[in-house]
Structures are given as C-alpha cells and as structure tokens.
Amino acid sequence: MIQKGMWWKLSGIILFLYVLWGGMTIPLRPGITSINPSSAKTGDTIELKATGYNTHFASVRNGRAWLKLDSVHAIKALNWQSENNNEVTFRFILPQTLPNATEVFPLHLIIDNETDGAFVHPNALFLSSSTDTLSFDAIPWTKHELGQFNDHQGIQFPYRSILNETIRNTFFHVALWFAMFLLLIFGVVYSIRYLSTSDYEFDRKASAYTNIAVLYGIFGILTGSVWAKFTWNTFWTNDVKLNMTAIALLIYLAYIILRGMNYDQDKRARLAAIYNIFAFIALIPLVFVIPRMTDSLHPGNGGNPALGGEDLDHTLRMFFYPSILALFLIGKWIAELTIRFERVKDHFYLKKS
Amino acid sequence: MNRISEIFLKELVVEFRQKYALGGIFLFSATIVFLVYKVFNQVSGLEWSIMLWIITLFAGLNAIVKSFVQEKKETYLYYYCLFDPLELITAKLIYNILFLGLLFISILIFMSLFLGFPVKDPALFFMGSSLGLTGIAIILTFVSLIANSEQSGSTLMSVLSIPLILPIMMLLLKITAVSLRLISDTSVDQDVWMLAGIDAIMLGTVIVLFPFLWRS
Amino acid sequence: MKFKSFLYNLLLNLTWIMLLIPVTVQAQAMDFLRSTGKIYTVVVVIAIIFIGLAIYLIRLDNKLTKLENHIKNEQ
Numbered sequence: 001m002i003q004k005g006m007w008w009k010l011s012g013i014i015l016f017l018y019v020l021w022g023g024m025t026i027p028l029r030p031g032i033t034s035i036n037p038s039s040a041k042t043g044d045t046i047e048l049k050a051t052g053y054n055t056h057f058a059s060v061r062n063g064r065a066w067l068k069l070d071s072v073h074a075i076k077a078l079n080w081q082s083e084n085n086n087e088v089t090f091r092f093i094l095p096q097t098l099p100n101a102t103e104v105f106p107l108h109l110i111i112d113n114e115t116d117g118a119f120v121h122p123n124a125l126f127l128s129s130s131t132d133t134l135s136f137d138a139i140p141w142t143k144h145e146l147g148q149f150n151d152h153q154g155i156q157f158p159y160r161s162i163l164n165e166t167i168r169n170t171f172f173h174v175a176l177w178f179a180m181f182l183l184l185i186f187g188v189v190y191s192i193r194y195l196s197t198s199d200y201e202f203d204r205k206a207s208a209y210t211n212i213a214v215l216y217g218i219f220g221i222l223t224g225s226v227w228a229k230f231t232w233n234t235f236w237t238n239d240v241k242l243n244m245t246a247i248a249l250l251i252y253l254a255y256i257i258l259r260g261m262n263y264d265q266d267k268r269a270r271l272a273a274i275y276n277i278f279a280f281i282a283l284i285p286l287v288f289v290i291p292r293m294t295d296s297l298h299p300g301n302g303g304n305p306a307l308g309g310e311d312l313d314h315t316l317r318m319f320f321y322p323s324i325l326a327l328f329l330i331g332k333w334i335a336e337l338t339i340r341f342e343r344v345k346d347h348f349y350l351k352k353s
Numbered sequence: 354m355n356r357i358s359e360i361f362l363k364e365l366v367v368e369f370r371q372k373y374a375l376g377g378i379f380l381f382s383a384t385i386v387f388l389v390y391k392v393f394n395q396v397s398g399l400e401w402s403i404m405l406w407i408i409t410l411f412a413g414l415n416a417i418v419k420s421f422v423q424e425k426k427e428t429y430l431y432y433y434c435l436f437d438p439l440e441l442i443t444a445k446l447i448y449n450i451l452f453l454g455l456l457f458i459s460i461l462i463f464m465s466l467f468l469g470f471p472v473k474d475p476a477l478f479f480m481g482s483s484l485g486l487t488g489i490a491i492i493l494t495f496v497s498l499i500a501n502s503e504q505s506g507s508t509l510m511s512v513l514s515i516p517l518i519l520p521i522m523m524l525l526l527k528i529t530a531v532s533l534r535l536i537s538d539t540s541v542d543q544d545v546w547m548l549a550g551i552d553a554i555m556l557g558t559v560i561v562l563f564p565f566l567w568r569s
Numbered sequence: 570m571k572f573k574s575f576l577y578n579l580l581l582n583l584t585w586i587m588l589l590i591p592v593t594v595q596a597q598a599m600d601f602l603r604s605t606g607k608i609y610t611v612v613v614v615i616a617i618i619f620i621g622l623a624i625y626l627i628r629l630d631n632k633l634t635k636l637e638n639h640i641k642n643e644q
Contacts, residue, residue: 020615028606053606164606172614195565212625219621223614230610243523250516257512258499271499274562275513278495281558285551286520334622337629345636352643 012329031159
C-alpha cells in the first residue's frame with residue numbers, strides 16, 4: 001500500500017539506485033597510465049612502451065598510433081606490438097630535424113584502434129634536438145595524415161590520468177555539495193516565511209532542512225578528504241574551496257548552536273530565522289565569488305566554473321544531475337521525518353503545560 | 354538625520370560615562386601589544402600583520418559585547434517607543450564603525466611604537482583596513498543584537514560572529530600582506546572590491562532584518 | 570544508555586586495533602584502496618554517506634523512542 005505523498009520519496013530511492021548502478025558499472029574510457037621513455041632526441045629510433053588502462057591492445061587487428069605536435073605536425077608509429085591487453089610497444093623513427101624553432105617539444109601520443117576508439121595521452125614524450133646547431137624542417141613531420149579515427153562503442157566515462165576511477169565520485173562527492181545547497185535554499189526560504197508569518201511550522205522546517213544540509217556538508221568534507229588522499233595525496237590542503245567550505249560549515253554549526261539555545265520558543269525561532277538568512281547571504285560571496293577569483297586544485301578550476309564544458313561531459317551529466325536530485329530528495333525525506341518528530345514533540349509539550 | 358545624531362551622541366555619552374570600561378579596552382590592546390613585543394622581540398612583516406588583525410578582532414569583540422551587555426531591557430523598551438528601527442540601527446552602525454576604527458588606530462599606534470610600521474603601501478593598507486573594519490563592525494553589531502539579553506551572551510557572540518568574520522579576515526590578511534610587499538599580487542584591486550561588496554551586502558541585510566529583530 | 574556504552578566500547582576497541590595493526594598492514598590497506606584505478610576510494614565515499622545517514626537516522630530513532638515513552642507515561 002503506497003501512501004499519498006510517497007512518490008517523491010520512492011523516486012529519490014530509485015534515482016539513487018540508478019546512479020549507484022550506472023555510476024559503478026559503466027566502464028571508463030581507455031587511457032594511458034604511463035609511457036616509457038618520456039624523452040628523446042631527434043634522429044633517434046625509439047621503442048615507446050605504453051601502459052594502458054581498460055584497453056584491449058592484444059586483440060586489436062588494426063591499431064595505429066601517432067606522436068602529434070599540433071594539428072599539422074605528426075609522425076606515425078611503424079608497428080604495433082603487444083603481449084597483453086594493457087601493454088603495447090611502438091617503434092617511432094624520429095626525424096632529424098625539428099619542425100620549428102623551439103628547443104623542447106612536448107609530443108602527444110594518439111592511439112587508435114577499432115575496439116577502444118581513439119584516445120590521446122597529452123605531453124607523452126619530450127623531444128629535444130640531438131645537435132647543438134638547430135636545423136628546422138617541417139617536411140618529415142607533415143608526411144603522415146592522421147586520417148579517420150575510430151569511435152569507441154557504448155557509454156563510457158572519460159578517463160583522467162590522476163583521477164582514474166575516482167571520476168565516479170562526481171556523482172557522490174560533488175553532487176552532495178549541490179544537494180546541500182538546494183537544502184540550504186529551502187531552509188532559508190522557510191526562515192523568510194517564518195519571519196513573515198510567525199508560524200512555528202516554518203521554523204521547524206527551516207531548522208530541519210538546515211540541519212540535514214549541515215549533515216551533507218560534513219559528508220562532503222569527509223568524502224572530499226578521502227578523495228583528496230588518493231588523488232592529491234593529502235587529507236587536507238590549503239585549497240581555497242576547502243577553506244571556504246570549512247568556514248561555511250562553521251557558520252552553520254553556529255546556527256545549530258543558536259537554535260539549540262534555551263530561549264522561549266518565539267524568541268529562539270525568530271533569532272534562528274534571522275541568523276539563517278544572514279548566514280545564507282554571507283555564504284554567497286564565500287561559495288560563488290571568492291573560489292572563482294582564485295586558483296584551485298579542483299578539476300575545472302583556474303578561473304573556470306566547475307561545470308564548464310569538457311570537465312563534465314554528457315555521460316557524466318547523465319548520472320550527475322539525477323544524483324543531485326536523488327540526494328536532495330533523500331535529504332528532504334529525512335528532513336520531513338525530523339519535522340514530523342519535532343511537530344509531535346511540540347504538540348505534546350504544549351498540551352502538557 | 355537629527356535623531357540619528359541624537360542616538361549617536363547618546364551612545365557616546367554612555368560610553369564615556371564608563372571611563373573605566375572604555376579605558377580597559379584600550380589598556381587591553383596596549384597590554385597585548387606589549388606582550389607580543391616581549392614574546393617575539395623582533396617581528397617579521399607576516400607576524401606583524403597577523404598580530405595586528407588578531408588583536409583588533411578580539412579587542413573589537415570585547416568592546417562591542419560590552420556596549421550591548423550594559424544596556425538593560427528597559428532601555429530597549431524605551432528606545433522602542435522613541436525611535437524608528439532604521440534610525441537606531443544606522444546610529445549604532447555608525448557608532449560601532451567609528452569606535453572600531455578608533456580602536457584599530459590606537460592598536461596601530463601601539464604596534465608602531467613597539468614593533469615598527471612595516472607598511473609599504475599606506476594607501477592600499479588604509480583603504481583595505483577601513484573596508485574590512487566596516488565589515489567587521491557590521492557583523493559584530495548584528496550578532497551582538499542577536500546574542501544580547503542572555504547570560505551566555507559573550508560566548509554565543511564569539512561563536513556566531515567569528516565564522517562570519519573569517520572570510521573578511523582572510524581578504525584583509527591578503528590585502529595587508531600585499532601592502533607590506535610580502536607577496537605581490539596584481540589582482541589585489543579585485544580583493545578590495547570584493548571586500549566592499551561584502552560590506553554592501555551585509556549592510557543591506559542588516560538593515561532589512563533589523564526590524565524583525567527589534568520586535569522583541 | 571546501553572547503546573552509548575556499546576558505541577564507546579566499539580570506539581575504544583577500534584582505536585586499540587588501529588594501534589596494534591603494524592604499519593605495513595596499514596600501508597597494504599592504502600595500496601588496496603589505490604588498486605584497480607582507485608575504485609575502492611569511490612566505495613569508501615559511498616560508505617561514508619551511507620554510514621552518516623544511518624547514524625543520523627539512529628539518533629532520530631532514539632529521540633522518537635524517548636518521546637514515545639514520555640507519551641506512554643503521561644497516559
């Protein structure tokens with residue numbers, strides 16, 4: 001028997017299951033984890049060994065690879081030799097000359113085959129001149145056409161070199177922050193409504209939503225810490241976003257303390273509502289403006305907002321937005337339970353006195 | 354306008370009537386500066402700027418807690434009959450901003466006496482400081498209004514206000530560091546604007562919210 | 570209160586275990602979290618969210634039980 005008003009709770013659960021299923025089962029796009037050697041000189045013939053992740057090198061029939069400088073300059077690998085799915089060796093004959101007058105070239109490795117599709121490992125090989133006298137000739141660099149690339153099949157998440165599989169944390173850690181913000185917005189709206197109506201129901205709602213938002217914030221800090229340990233190799237850095245979220249959490253913990261004070265109900269509710277509105281407004285520069293102005297270690301930063309183009313590609317979006325919604329709905333559900341508890345408690349003590 | 358200045362003058366009179374309390378705050382800052390001087394003997398620019406702002410923050414916190422704790426509930430009722438909330442909050446804000454400014458300048462004088470004055474870009478320093486102090490004064494005024502009329506008022510006050518002040522503090526420390534030439538940052542103008550923006554937002558919010566706070 | 574003392578004991582035991590585990594084992598645990606493209610980091614993150622929500626719900630449950638007892642005593 002499904003009660004009335006149950007549909008959004010169930011959809012929250014279903015969405016979360018969808019995110020868990022999709023977020024954990026969909027494979028990553030193939031990528032390169034390491035390259036050996038990482039530097040070479042002009043005129044060398046090198047055996048370039050690439051270690052891949054989620055690749056199918058051994059079963060490939062038509063594998064190709066290039067070392068690419070820019071859209072015009074590239075050289076093609078002579079052979080494709082692989083013992084297992086994750087290791088492949090190419091032989092490149094590097095030209096005697098550099099294409100233009102720069103001392104060191106970062107070359108990108110492009111690998112293309114019919115199973116994995118085409119993928120790039122940027123700055124794979126650093127090429128420098130073998131002689132002191134620099135000679136430039138672009139012709140050996142422009143002989144090889146890149147031609148048509150294969151597409152990869154099915155839905156796959158993008159591969160990022162340090163993030164690896166933890167890119168899936170986008171659905172949990174990043175979505176937590178967004179859900180937290182939605183809950184805070186609900187809290188502040190109820191605070192405003194309390195001030196204009198003086199109805200305790202709105203005070204209960206504001207408090208419950210803000211509480212669950214703070215809980216999400218604590219989860220966000222903890223999950224972020226774990227994620228940071230395995231990508232940035234530290235639990236806490238001096239990164240601006242971390243500082244700002246820590247301050248935001250402190251502000252809201254102060255709200256919880258204020259709400260827990262032993263004032264009479266009317267005064268407590270009004271002070272809490274006023275502080276909540278003030279805190280929310282103080283939060284806006286904290287969360288939206290200052291992090292944008294400063295460089296951050298977070299993906300997509302250095303001036304860009306976190307949701308910019310390539311960082312959140314459409315496969316991630318397919319699970320990122322549902323995840324925000326799911327976490328928000330679960331939070332709303334728990335907030336609702338708290339509200340109902342507080343309501344019963346208030347009625348009980350009101351009747352008693 | 355007339356009434357604002359009236360309230361303002363009244364605050365001033367009340368403040369000066371309690372000469373000991375007022376003197377206590379200035380003595381407190383002087384003592385702390387002297388203590389810092391005795392502990393460090395020689396301070397670097399970084400320590401100077403940090404000490405300056407920490408002392409200012411805590412002296413200001415003490416001062417504004419005091420100015421509200423001394424007011425009785427009856428006084429508030431009296432004000433409530435007499436004044437418009439907007440006038441009252443304006444007067445209080447102006448008073449607190451000026452008071453905090455005075456406190457800051459006196460701390461600055463003590464600091465220069467004992468520890469030197471390493472500021473290389475006074476224009477930026479005073480610009481940033483005045484904006485930052487305005488913001489701190491606005492937050493302290495607002496929080497003291499929330500936290501007053503309660504026994505544990507001063508604890509609650511520091512719990513509520515310090516997290517709110519932290520972002521301003523961080524911007525201030527950065528601006529001070531730039532004005533001391535400890536770091537070079539071309540985008541420091543942006544920080545100054547940011548500080549001004551925070552001040553404006555806080556001021557607007559306080560003015561909008563004060564009537565609700567005032568009803569008690 | 571039974572629950573609280575249980576939690577306390579658990580915490581104490583866990584601390585002891587953490588202290589007794591040699592450093593190499595901890596290092597192994599770290600390596601395990603890094604294996605297969607750091608996928609277990611994601612598992613830990615999900616576990617944190619789940620455990621956190623569970624703790625919140627347990628606390629709410631306890632508070633509800635207390636209130637129920639109060640109401641029962643009144644009647």
